[in-house]
Amino acid sequence: MKIGVLGTGTVGSAIATRLVKAGHEVRMGARDSGNAKAKAWAAGEGKGASHGDFAAAADFGEIVFSATLGEAALDALKAAGPANLRGKVLVDVSNPIDSSKGMPPALFTGPGDSLGERIQREFPDARVVKALNTITASLMGHPEHLHADSDLFVCGNDADAKARVQVLLGEFGWKTVHDLGDIRSARGMEAYLLFWFALYGAQKTTGFNIRIVR
């Protein structure tokens, strides 16, 4: 499948690399088409990997990952262009982290809202699925790096879009991906980050995740 990944940081490159490994054609998008990190990534991956600006990556993908910093997500998607996102599965991986007042960070979205919902409101023709924002970048494509099975979560308004993301996550090796309902559950998935930071501070490692026990 052709997939666009917006973002050249640790999250974007982790996802893009894992998708190529899974056999997909991946175009990494950056603000500028000549972005050095995107260019280096595409050259390093070789076959199946290409790069371009946000619009080129979004146009390329049948599925598009929004994997920039949370504060940059809406601008990156505007640069990608609504026409290039129309009808597509848009996987929102970002977190609305506000670390302007130091650690632990806060969320910049305020009560009763989330970045996932803001993206869905701003791009009503995209099929937004919140996913992968609950773990560190290096684990996203490698659940086997942990010592036991752990869980992921998706939410979004479009059942087919969520199912397609669940298939991709299954290709990454994730066995249990809980569907948390419509995009309003992005509030919970993003609020979880504050809990994640508390765990991170206590454990001094980002190499952890959670398993739901019933």
Next chain:
Amino acid sequence: MKIGVLGTGTVGSAIATRLVKAGHEVRMGARDSGNAKAKAWAAGEGKGASHGDFAAAADFGEIVFSATLGEAALDALKAAGPANLRGKVLVDVSNPIDSSKGMPPALFTGPGDSLGERIQREFPDARVVKALNTITASLMGHPEHLHADSDLFVCGNDADAKARVQVLLGEFGWKTVHDLGDIRSARGMEAYLLFWFALYGAQKTTGFNIRIVR
């Protein structure tokens, strides 16, 4: 040990009952000393159980549980009285849930704050430990009701206070209680509730918890 439990709802009575079962003397506190639920609880438990107003319960306890609704917590503690909380371990179980705009709920504390921190600021001589707010009342004293081991969390500024709460939770059967650091981690433990509500909505049961996987 003598323990005071402020709150007569499902959380307060679940904790109070489990403490009596573990062999402690427990006084349940309510706004009014004649509160019918507190009276019925004490009569039902019999030996080891008593009831009174918030001040009487706080005065009685070497350890005090704050187990009212989040929105009532500070008022209940003011009624309990700073003198009755001075130097004591104060276990804050409540969540700052604002469901005035329907479900899913929001938190009323705003960014960069938490109910745990508000309580610690308001009662600087109490040794506040946030605990047990991440699971439903019926599981608090019964981790064995789940099909596999799951985890709890504490945070607070006083290491000895946290250790004493961890001992109590161990008496309840909890095997793994992560220390998340100082009371600022209450932000994460309370934000987790928004994630909990998303899981609750998806799973249609409150009978779940999480296990940290590394």
